[in-house]
Amino acid sequence: MTLNDLWVLLRQDLAQSFRISGAKGKRTEQRNVLRRLLYPIIAITFAILIIWGIAWVVPRFGWDILDTILTENIGLGSTLFNVLLLFSFIGSIMVSATTVGNSSRMEYLMTMPISLRTLFLEKTIIVILYSSAFFLVIGTPIFIGLSIVSNAPLAFLSVPIFLVMMVVLSTLGVSIGGLIGLLFSRILAGRRRLKQIGWFIGTSLAVLGSALYYYFIFLSDGFAEIFPFLFEIAAALGFTSGISPGAATSALSLGFLVGEPIIINDILLAVIYSGVAILLVNLNAYVSETAHYSGWLTSGSKRTTKDKAPISHDPWNPQAIPGISFNTATSVSIWYNITNIRREGRVFAQYLVGPLRFIVILLFGFFAGGDLLMGFTPFIVIAITVPFVVSYAVSFAGYELVYEGRNLMNLQLAPLSMYDYVMGKVYSSAPFALVVSTVTSIIVAIMAPSLVIYVPLVITSAIFINLAAGGIAANAAAIGGDFKAERIITRQRGAQVQMPIRGWSMLRAQLIPNMLGFIGLSTVLGLGLFLGPLFAYIALVPFCLIYLSLSRHYARSAGTKLTLKEASDYL
Amino acid sequence: MIEAIGLKKMFSEFTAVDNLSFQVNPGEIYGLLGPNGSGKSTTMRMLLGLLKPTEGTAKVMGFDIRDEIVDAKRMMGYVPEEPVLPERLTGWEYANYVSDIWRIPRGPEREEELDELLTLLDIKDASDDLIETYSKGMSRKISLVAALIHQPKVLILDELQAGIDPRGAATIKEILNGLRAKGATILMSTHILEIAEQLCDRIGIINEGKMVAEGSMDELRLQAKGEKSLEEIFLSLTGGPDMQKIAEYLGDVK
Numbered sequence: 001m002t003l004n005d006l007w008v009l010l011r012q013d014l015a016q017s018f019r020i021s022g023a024k025g026k027r028t029e030q031r032n033v034l035r036r037l038l039y040p041i042i043a044i045t046f047a048i049l050i051i052w053g054i055a056w057v058v059p060r061f062g063w064d065i066l067d068t069i070l071t072e073n074i075g076l077g078s079t080l081f082n083v084l085l086l087f088s089f090i091g092s093i094m095v096s097a098t099t100v101g102n103s104s105r106m107e108y109l110m111t112m113p114i115s116l117r118t119l120f121l122e123k124t125i126i127v128i129l130y131s132s133a134f135f136l137v138i139g140t141p142i143f144i145g146l147s148i149v150s151n152a153p154l155a156f157l158s159v160p161i162f163l164v165m166m167v168v169l170s171t172l173g174v175s176i177g178g179l180i181g182l183l184f185s186r187i188l189a190g191r192r193r194l195k196q197i198g199w200f201i202g203t204s205l206a207v208l209g210s211a212l213y214y215y216f217i218f219l220s221d222g223f224a225e226i227f228p229f230l231f232e233i234a235a236a237l238g239f240t241s242g243i244s245p246g247a248a249t250s251a252l253s254l255g256f257l258v259g260e261p262i263i264i265n266d267i268l269l270a271v272i273y274s275g276v277a278i279l280l281v282n283l284n285a286y287v288s289e290t291a292h293y294s295g296w297l298t299s300g301s302k303r304t305t306k307d308k309a310p311i312s313h314d315p316w317n318p319q320a321i322p323g324i325s326f327n328t329a330t331s332v333s334i335w336y337n338i339t340n341i342r343r344e345g346r347v348f349a350q351y352l353v354g355p356l357r358f359i360v361i362l363l364f365g366f367f368a369g370g371d372l373l374m375g376f377t378p379f380i381v382i383a384i385t386v387p388f389v390v391s392y393a394v395s396f397a398g399y400e401l402v403y404e405g406r407n408l409m410n411l412q413l414a415p416l417s418m419y420d421y422v423m424g425k426v427y428s429s430a431p432f433a434l435v436v437s438t439v440t441s442i443i444v445a446i447m448a449p450s451l452v453i454y455v456p457l458v459i460t461s462a463i464f465i466n467l468a469a470g471g472i473a474a475n476a477a478a479i480g481g482d483f484k485a486e487r488i489i490t491r492q493r494g495a496q497v498q499m500p501i502r503g504w505s506m507l508r509a510q511l512i513p514n515m516l517g518f519i520g521l522s523t524v525l526g527l528g529l530f531l532g533p534l535f536a537y538i539a540l541v542p543f544c545l546i547y548l549s550l551s552r553h554y555a556r557s558a559g560t561k562l563t564l565k566e567a568s569d570y571l
Numbered sequence: 572m573i574e575a576i577g578l579k580k581m582f583s584e585f586t587a588v589d590n591l592s593f594q595v596n597p598g599e600i601y602g603l604l605g606p607n608g609s610g611k612s613t614t615m616r617m618l619l620g621l622l623k624p625t626e627g628t629a630k631v632m633g634f635d636i637r638d639e640i641v642d643a644k645r646m647m648g649y650v651p652e653e654p655v656l657p658e659r660l661t662g663w664e665y666a667n668y669v670s671d672i673w674r675i676p677r678g679p680e681r682e683e684e685l686d687e688l689l690t691l692l693d694i695k696d697a698s699d700d701l702i703e704t705y706s707k708g709m710s711r712k713i714s715l716v717a718a719l720i721h722q723p724k725v726l727i728l729d730e731l732q733a734g735i736d737p738r739g740a741a742t743i744k745e746i747l748n749g750l751r752a753k754g755a756t757i758l759m760s761t762h763i764l765e766i767a768e769q770l771c772d773r774i775g776i777i778n779e780g781k782m783v784a785e786g787s788m789d790e791l792r793l794q795a796k797g798e799k800s801l802e803e804i805f806l807s808l809t810g811g812p813d814m815q816k817i818a819e820y821l822g823d824v825k
């Protein structure tokens with residue numbers, strides 16, 4: 001491996017990311033200057049506003065007050081930085097496995113005289129850059145602003161330290177997440193059926209583990225009371241002490257900012273973590289290369305015998321959703337969507353377990369809060385169920401519509417109602433929404449038995465929220481989907497470093513359904529809690545009708561847009 | 572029947588296809604030849620309704636691609652240059668999936684037909700394997716199965732023969748001959764001039780989006796003034812290799 005190779009690859013990848021705005025080909029549609037430079041303009045404006053805001057506001061009440069607050073809360077800063085590390089980790093559990101699994105799409109790079117280890121290292125670095133970019137864009141102007149108003153002589157040093165340590169934190173998170181994903185792929189190598197279950201269980205365990213870690217470092221008294229033995233183990237391992245990566249970042253960056261004496265141990269710790277990050281990212285590349293050559297991520301063979309058996313098939317009549325009949329276009333769309341996702345175990349796990357990452361953290365908060373917060377149980381139902389069913393809808397109807405990619409050509413050529421096909425996508429996540437809403441509402445009913453009567457209501461609402469969300473997500477995908485996403489390694493299914501739906505459309509796909517879900521379910525449940533269950537069930541009828549009509553309206557709109565889509569958008 | 576009337580396609584400032592007119596009759600195989608980037612695939616995609624013509628139009632079995640594209644599409648089967656396949660389905664599932672989206676009624680009749688096509692194209696044994704394990708030739712064969720399932724009256728084939736083994740190529744040739752005899756309209760593009768010479772009743776050569784020659788082999792020879800092979804005609808119309816540069820390069824090779 002040479003640094004030159006790495007640089008060549010990084011340059012190529014970064015150029016590709018910005019090519020949409022910079023391409024000048026004769027067949028390329030040119031965007032106007034404002035649209036091309038929109039994101040940099042937003043980032044710079046945002047930074048200037050923050051810097052100016054801090055420089056204007058802080059002197060009004062005096063730096064000393066902020067100095068005191070920051071000095072007293074360097075420990076809180078370490079928690080915050082550790083959470084950022086955690087986010088990098090939980091968002092990267094399958095990143096390396098996905099890169100290796102999709103490596104056939106990088107054949108053109110793999111045939112170049114560059115070692116595969118360098119290639120995988122470069123892909124991981126790209127993920128790290130994406131993973132830390134958001135925090136850097138927000139954090140850097142804050143540190144610059146605070147450095148301007150600070151009295152400390154070396155305050156400006158906090159800016160480069162923050163930048164470097166954020167990259168170190170991201171590197172640690174992404175590398176550990178990537179290694180865990182590769183470990184799963186090693187365990188499950190060659191086992192086609194087991195892969196589907198294995199990825200699911202493995203991802204769930206990693207998510208639960210990371211959420212527990214979050215509580216070890218965040219540590220509320222309530223949590224310690226519920227899981228004292230876990231706390232003891234964590235304390236013994238040093239997770240709760242001042243030697244975590246976040247603690248080193250906080251001590252150095254905030255320390256320079258407020259002019260606190262820098263302890264040599266903190267510098268040593270930062271150097272050690274930087275070294276560990278470099279080591280881990282290289283280890284990730286090495287294991288990725290091994291995974292590629294060993295074929296851990298190739299599909300396991302279905303055949304169990306060497307004897308050639310004549311092929312015979314059962315009559316073709318797949319049941320998309322057992323017990324419910326749809327027209328052929330809708331039913332084949334549901335079947336195709338579920339089959340296509342299910343067979344890529346890590347994508348299936350990502351879609352189904354993904355929302356758990358943040359919800360677990362939220363849920364533990366209520367456990368940690370003890371009896372006091374248990375009074376808010378109905379809100380837990382909403383807080384858990386809505387993001388789950390919306391996330392399923394966005395993945396199954398939104399992302400998967402985009403990942404139809406070139407298959408859109410087949411759909412456009414066939415005498416097919418695109419609306420029916422889109423509705424199939426929308427319906428395909430409903431069975432999973434049914435399962436998850438059943439599980440969550442039963443868990444909550446166990447926690448608060450008085451709410452048992454609302455279990456059917458929550459389940460029904462969840463399914464209709466899921467349908468509405470599916471329609472909205474499909475429409476957003478038809479408007480702002482990158483139908484060539486499969487060709488970009490960071491946008492591929494399961495990678496999700498960059499979303500396959502762009503900009504405002506992504507916001508529309510996520511935000512509107514969540515808002516609708518929270519408002520709708522809160523209203524129906526609220527009616528039940530304040531006026532009685534009967535009123536909640538009466539309100540459920542118009543609720544379902546409205547959400548169903550939203551689903552159909554947006555699915556029809558998505559169908560029309562897809563029918564009119566030009567081949568140059570996806571081929 | 573396909574009738575292209577003054578088709579033009581522009582991408583931004585670039586003209587990919589420029590005022591292209593030709594006709595493919597029922598019971599005829601028409602070869603669309605041209606160098607890479609000459610506009611063959613763009614033309615086909617316009618005929619299929621995948622791209623909108625900037626100017627001009629075309630009729631497929633009498634249906635205008637501008638106003639009656641859905642009816643036109645119903646008549647067509649298409650095998651693209653790069654097959655469009657969902658890799659996580661098996662060949663059998665894919666064939667059924669496509670049959671479903673083409674609204675071919677489910678049942679034993681359809682399954683027998685699929686079985687027949689898969690056997691004919693020598694991919695029956697692989698029909699339970701995931702498509703991601705298929706070779707390039709197998710991918711093209713399963714694409715052809717998907718294109719033939721609904722028994723189209725018009726077949727559009729973009730570089731179909733590339734990557735297919737000799738037996739498969741011979742099978743495909745016989746299928747195309749048979750379909751022609753049954754009155755199908757076939758438009759194909761290929762870079763293998765030998766295939767075009769053997770299979771096509773008429774040939775259109777396009778260069779930089781424009782039709783530069785059209786006719787049967789005999790008519791093309793007549794236009795080229797002499798007993799020339801299709802390769803010689805093609806190169807004389809679209810430009811041959813730069814022999815001087817080749818000689819310079821070979822001279823540099825140690």
